Amino acid sequence: MNAVQPSKHEKMPNDRHTLAMGRAAGVTIEDDPCLGWFQDESYGDSQFSFTLFCKVADMIKLSSRFALVASGFTYLVCCVGLSACSAIAADPSDDKIKVLIVDGQNNHGDWPKITAMLKQYLETTDKFSVDIERSRYTWKGEDWLKDFSLDDGKKYQVVKRARTDPDFKPDFAQYDVVVNNFGYGAADWPADTQAAFTQFVNEGGGFVSVHAADNCFPNWREYNEMIGLGGWGNRNEKSGPYVYYDEKGEIVRDDSEGSGGGHGPQHEFQLAVRDTEHPITKGLPKSFLHAKDELYERLRGPAINMNILATAFASPKRKGSGRHEPTLMTIDYGLGRIFHTTLGHATYSCECVAFVTTFLRGTEWAATGEVTIEVPEDFPTADKAVSRKFAVSRNFEMAAATEAKAAQQAPQVQKLEDGFIPLFDGKTLEGWTSAHSKGEGDWGPYSVNEAEQAIHVYAGREANSKQSTDCLVSDQQFSHFILKLEYKWGENRYAPRTNWDRDAGLLFHVHGDLTKVWPFSLEMQIGESPGDKPDAKGAKGRFHSGDLFVLGRHLRTDTPRDGKFYLKDAKRRAGGGVRTHLGVEKPKGEWNEMEIRVHGSEKATFIFNGEVVLETFNFTQENKQGEKLPLSKGHIGLQAEWAELMYRNIRIKELPAE
Numbered sequence: 231m232n233a234v235q236p237s238k239h240e241k242m243p244n245d246r247h248t249l250a251m252g253r254a255a256g257v258t259i260e261d262d263p264c265l266g267w268f269q270d271e272s273y274g275d276s277q278f279s280f281t282l283f284c285k286v287a288d289m290i291k292l293s294s295r296f297a298l299v300a301s302g303f304t305y306l307v308c309c310v311g312l313s314a315c316s317a318i319a320a321d322p323s324d325d326k327i328k329v330l331i332v333d334g335q336n337n338h339g340d341w342p343k344i345t346a347m348l349k350q351y352l353e354t355t356d357k358f359s360v361d362i363e364r365s366r367y368t369w370k371g372e373d374w375l376k377d378f379s380l381d382d383g384k385k386y387q388v389v390k391r392a393r394t395d396p397d398f399k400p401d402f403a404q405y406d407v408v409v410n411n412f413g414y415g416a417a418d419w420p421a422d423t424q425a426a427f428t429q430f431v432n433e434g435g436g437f438v439s440v441h442a443a444d445n446c447f448p449n450w451r452e453y454n455e456m457i458g459l460g461g462w463g464n465r466n467e468k469s470g471p472y473v474y475y476d477e478k479g480e481i482v483r484d485d486s487e488g489s490g491g492g493h494g495p496q497h498e499f500q501l502a503v504r505d506t507e508h509p510i511t512k513g514l515p516k517s518f519l520h521a522k523d524e525l526y527e528r529l530r531g532p533a534i535n536m537n538i539l540a541t542a543f544a545s546p547k548r549k550g551s552g553r554h555e556p557t558l559m560t561i562d563y564g565l566g567r568i569f570h571t572t573l574g575h576a577t578y579s580c581e582c583v584a585f586v587t588t589f590l591r592g593t594e595w596a597a598t599g600e601v602t603i604e605v606p607e608d609f610p611t612a613d614k615a616v617s618r619k620f621a622v623s624r625n626f627e628m629a630a631a632t633e634a635k636a637a638q639q640a641p642q643v644q645k646l647e648d649g650f651i652p653l654f655d656g657k658t659l660e661g662w663t664s665a666h667s668k669g670e671g672d673w674g675p676y677s678v679n680e681a682e683q684a685i686h687v688y689a690g691r692e693a694n695s696k697q698s699t700d701c702l703v704s705d706q707q708f709s710h711f712i713l714k715l716e717y718k719w720g721e722n723r724y725a726p727r728t729n730w731d732r733d734a735g736l737l738f739h740v741h742g743d744l745t746k747v748w749p750f751s752l753e754m755q756i757g758e759s760p761g762d763k764p765d766a767k768g769a770k771g772r773f774h775s776g777d778l779f780v781l782g783r784h785l786r787t788d789t790p791r792d793g794k795f796y797l798k799d800a801k802r803r804a805g806g807g808v809r810t811h812l813g814v815e816k817p818k819g820e821w822n823e824m825e826i827r828v829h830g831s832e833k834a835t836f837i838f839n840g841e842v843v844l845e846t847f848n849f850t851q852e853n854k855q856g857e858k859l860p861l862s863k864g865h866i867g868l869q870a871e872w873a874e875l876m877y878r879n880i881r882i883k884e885l886p887a888e
Contacts, residue, residue: 328404331348331361334364334412338671345378345411347620348411351586351590364386369392399422402430405435406435407438408430410446412447415445424453428453430566445462446463449463455534457568458536461490461492470530475538492527496576502554503539504539509600510558518611519615520582538559539560540558542555542557555572559571569595573585573588583608587609591603647883653704664703665745674702686874691722698747699870703737708865709863711827712882713736713881715823718818722873726872727871728872730872733758736866741865752861753780754824775822776814785850788847816839822838823838823840832888849862
């Protein structure tokens with residue numbers, strides 16, 4: 231056992247019916263510390279207390295005289311009490327582990343579908359019965375709530391900002407284990423609900439924390455002790471240490487200053503099992519490949535009574551910490567067992583057999599202390615991730631039909647040419663960061679338009695309203711590449727540019743402070759102006775598609791004055807650019823194809839709708855000593871500048887350095 235702080239007690243599996251009877255009778259662990267399990271088959275050291283039996287006797291209408299007689303015969307009391315509990319629990323459904331999934335507010339927009347997936351995964355084993363309790367105020371997830379609504383008679387309200395639901399009061403005591411699918415940004419639960427949940431776990435209830443559930447409730451002390459480690463929500467050194475494995479295979483508790491929580495771009499990654507004898511991980515390969523997901527890193531927290539089951543290496547090549555980060559953990563809290571998985575960012579992550587298997591086994595263990603669910607034959611290997619496409623069933627047939635219809639009606643995304651990889655999958659904005667982002671899951675004015683499989687800028691914003699500019703920057707950097715994308719203008723413009731020509735830009739070699747909306751970079755202009763035609767009367771801001779803008783006073787480019795593109799100002803610095811006369815943009819509402827070919831610091835070619843509109847050369851950046859250094863790589867950026875538009879089919883092909 232690699233417990234970060236050793237457990238003070240060893241727990242035996244709970245007798246779920248006994249524990250439920252005790253709670254129903256009003257007897258808590260404080261009344262009878264032995265409630266919930268038996269230390270040996272003779273029950274000699276763990277008999278029902280007289281307090282519990284009297285209350286159970288009252289529940290089953292036994293006479294008080296019988297209870298008093300029974301008090302003189304401890305063994306008889308125990309046997310009769312057990313028989314009474316068994317009789318009351320005769321319903322066959324009671325043989326199943328009772329699971330409650332709680333959700334309602336999560337920055338991960340597909341949380342309603344993920345809840346449905348978790349429920350179906352559990353019920354398919356025929357070992358669990360599952361209920362869902364949802365907060366009345368729901369935040370994010372609007373696109374999925376219609377398809378994965380709950381037929382529970384409650385009225386739900388979608389809110390723009392997470393809000394505490396004062397009526398969110400699940401009856402935790404009726405369940406063996408609670409699965410939390412709340413996430414980053416969720417509003418706090420009511421104080422009495424927090425207290426009830428803390429009591430539930432402390433008295434032996436199971437708890438499963440899935441992915442972003444370790445982002446929420448940063449100010450709830452007991453919750454942070456239950457999850458062991460958490461991230462975001464202003465967690466820092468006051469929350470507890472960073473915990474990870476070093477290269478020697480030893481656990482490190484790092485108390486240094488710093489914020490908690492982070493991850494690089496999503497990717498497949500390998501998990502290494504650290505505890506091969508724990509019931510959850512016993513029988514798993516020592517290492518296995520997990521499907522595309524977020525690899526959480528730099529989590530920090532109390533880490534009390536925590537056992538790390540598996541880790542994953544957050545490679546610096548993927549903007550990672552360079553540490554072996556905990557991914558699967560167990561925590562003891564009072565008499566309760568907690569299984570904490572950082573996996574499960576998106577629906578495709580939850581389709582991985584590694585996620586499904588560890589989630590099921592972890593939930594069973596949290597409820598019972600044992601694992602009977604087998605490791606499937608198609609479990610991933612060290613070099614191959616395996617996923618099963620989720621097929622909606624049971625109460626979600628309508629959602630399945632909706633998904634199938636949407637798939638038929640969705641536009642056909644252009645097939646990738648040889649060597650190209652997508653920078654946007656048409657479903658999520660993972661792999662990109664907004665300059666104005668307020669935290670994980672916030673992309674400012676950028677959102678996904680699933681019908682168009684596009685990044686939609688200023689979607690749903692009222693025309694002529696005041697909006698902010700922004701820049702969506704790729705997590706990855708590139709040097710030699712061909713980048714292609716499509717864009718089209720929407721209808722709306724926004725203050726303060728309600729009477730300007732629409733404009734935006736494709737940035738490359740982005741570097742420096744990425745929180746700036748005009749970061750240091752070179753820009754291929756996207757503009758509404760019709761090239762060399764006269765400016766429209768009354769319009770301001772004439773921008774031509776294909777103009778070059780140089781964003782940064784320390785940057786320079788060279789462009790020959792050969793007249794090919796009617797260029798002027800061969801060398802331009804900050805705020806300026808090289809203008810092209812060519813008007814090759816299609817009318818508003820039609821898709822335009824952009825292509826840019828970049829060869830490190832040597833050359834860039836701008837192509838609009840198949841026509842070369844500009845070439846520029848020799849990109850340099852000047853340091854503080856006045857030295858000119860090559861500008862050879864950087865991030866990709868997509869601008870938002872007070873005009874509605876969409877980007878789609880964003881793909882890139884990296885080229886060998888010449």
